[in-house]
């Protein structure tokens with residue numbers, strides 16, 4: 001046969017076969033379950049929920065000990081040395097802290113185990129009594145995990161608190177759980193002392209010592225009755241006076257995790273060791289060949305269930321965990337001193353987790369960079385991008401061989417270098433990732449993104465998109481530890497009989513479903529139900545639909561649907577995600593209520609784009625605040641929203657009739673968005689109540 005023909009046909013046949021496989025691959029299958037009637041799906045490979053994958057292991061401390069014995073000489077925890085801390089002053093007089101960080105210092109699994117045992121013994125020596133709780137209130141770092149595992153070895157329940165939580169919420173969570181020992185970072189020590197008058201049960205504080213905190217220590221002496229000890233002292237104390245472990249059982253509460261809810265005070269979700277273990281075991285069956293060679297970059301808040309579960313998976317698999325922070329992640333991150341390296345470049349991670357907001361930022365950064373270069377560089381990038389896109393779409397041309405290597409080398413290598421150049425798998429969770437961003441990151445990093453869907457209440461268990469699933473916008477099939485059921489929500493117009501796909505409220509059941517809210521029976525009974533077979537179900541309030549291959553797609557949120565005066569339903573989240581594509585918009589919150597026939601929006605302006613527009617129009621302004629108040633600016637931004645709305649085929653009543661342009665960004669510190677950067681609608685509504693009232697005046 002003519003070799004040219006072979007050369008032509010072989011890839012063609014391959015591409016046809018691959019396409020077929022891709023289409024036909026089942027990932028979830030319907031299953032009969034108890035409880036409220038609905039459409040339920042389970043993971044294709046597992047008929048009953050997975051509880052543990054390690055023989056004889058039923059709790060997290062057992063899993064930790066198991067790994068420490070198995071991987072004793074491998075690196076476990078890595079932290080960067082601080083070389084210098086500097087203050088830089090920008091031209092307009094504001095000062096910024098810049099860090100010069102060195103290479104990673106590692107603790108091996110066996111060293112980490114020793115530190116954990118010492119910390120556990122140290123706690124007992126300090127006088128922490130049986131049955132009392134410990135709170136960890138700090139940024140993500142190695143000591144966080146050591147403290148956590150130390151507590152677990154003594155069957156101590158750990159209360160976790162977002163480092164960016166407000167004062168009121170902090171007092172509430174520490175008081176409600178009657179915490180007697182708080183482990184905190186140097187920054188958080190000051191916050192604690194400020195509110196010490198309201199903390200009745202706290203007796204001792206353990207601070208992580210890498211900064212000079214002598215001022216705080218002397219102020220604590222006068223203001224508080226607490227015993228304050230440094231982390232190193234506790235370890236030393238425990239090392240010299242070892243105490244036997246007092247291990248928990250699977251049904252003991254491991255963590256009470258306070259989630260920054262979008263309304264009111266935070267609620268504490270009680271997770272058992274069995275809950276966490278079942279999620280960890282389920283994820284391990286899904287991430288491809290994860291093992292000792294892998295290096296994981298940890299930087300998301302450990303007080304978030306996604307990060308907590310991810311790090312537990314890394315420990316179970318024998319990976320190394322290098323700690324970083326969102327502000328020092330890349331060479332160009334805010335806190336990195338110019339000319340020095342960010343966490344990712346130094347560590348070269350192979351695995352990472354991310355929340356969509358961070359990936360969106362990476363995408364925008366790369367796009368901006370490419371646009372700024374212009375010319376040949378931009379052309380090459382665009383061609384390379386579209387080639388890879390059609391390759392992923394199933395065309396064989398450009399999928400393999402020389403062409404891929406060429407594009408990777410010419411175009412994408414530099415993008416990859418931003419995150420260290422070694423990433424082979426990325427996990428995204430916390431909120432739905434836009435299809436556009438998923439594709440962009442997939443192509444530029446050359447690594448798949450697994451999208452997870454889960455909640456604190458389900459211990460992050462839920463669904464997970466398989467690494468070979470190249471579709472976008474979906475969150476995958478149920479994890480082997482979960483059953484996912486859709487139930488009718490007639491008021492919202494979502495039914496399991498809908499065609500072409502069943503739709504409804506998402507309800508998650510399985511061993512991963514947590515024990516409920518701490519000291520909140522009423523709320524627990526409202527959203528957790530146990531069926532006649534004894535399975536626990538959690539009612540998420542999210543609306544989803546199941547594709548024919550058993551993969552879930554999140555399409556709406558129950559709470560975020562508002563009925564307008566004339567009876568039309570507006571899905572706030574859907575409209576916001578359509579409008580946020582406007583280049584002028586940094587963030588947006590749509591507001592609608594049943595008393596009016598139209599929507600309005602609060603828009604956080606994107607400074608760069610709006611200033612560029614103003615310059616191009618010759619508009620003069622003294623500061624950005626003033627520019628945002630100009631009528632012509634508001635008009636321009638509104639016009640761009642209308643355009644975005646038309647592109648997304650929104651209904652007329654979904655387009656905000658009036659907008660307010662805001663010059664200040666919404667950050668977790670301001671309390672307007674959660675640590676995962678989700679809008680806190682109630683808080684924002686309160687903060688801008690006057691502006692909202694004016695809209696309807």
Ligand SMILES: *[C@@H]1O[C@H](CO)[C@@H](O)[C@H](O)[C@H]1NC(C)=O
Nearest residue numbers: 130131132155247248249252
């Ligand atoms: C662990 O601690 C809890 C709370 O103090 C207690 O109820 C439980 O019995 C303990 N578990 C074991 C195995 O001792």
Ligand SMILES: *[C@@H]1O[C@H](CO)[C@@H](O)[C@H](O)[C@H]1NC(C)=O
Nearest residue numbers: 171172175176178198199200
């Ligand atoms: C702390 O909690 C106790 C009960 O757990 C309650 O009686 C008290 O009012 C709370 N104090 C504050 C400051 O919230």
Ligand SMILES: *[C@@H]1O[C@H](CO)[C@@H](O)[C@H](O)[C@H]1NC(C)=O
Nearest residue numbers: 386387389390391392393394
């Ligand atoms: C990829 O496929 C999707 C849907 O299957 C289509 O909308 C899109 O235009 C395709 N893109 C390219 C570059 O072929």
Ligand SMILES: CC(=O)N[C@H]1CO[C@H](CO)[C@@H](O)[C@@H]1O
Nearest residue numbers: 250274275510511534535536
């Ligand atoms: C470890 C754990 O919590 N297991 C529970 C999982 O869920 C089943 C049914 O809901 C319970 O019977 C298990 O005790």
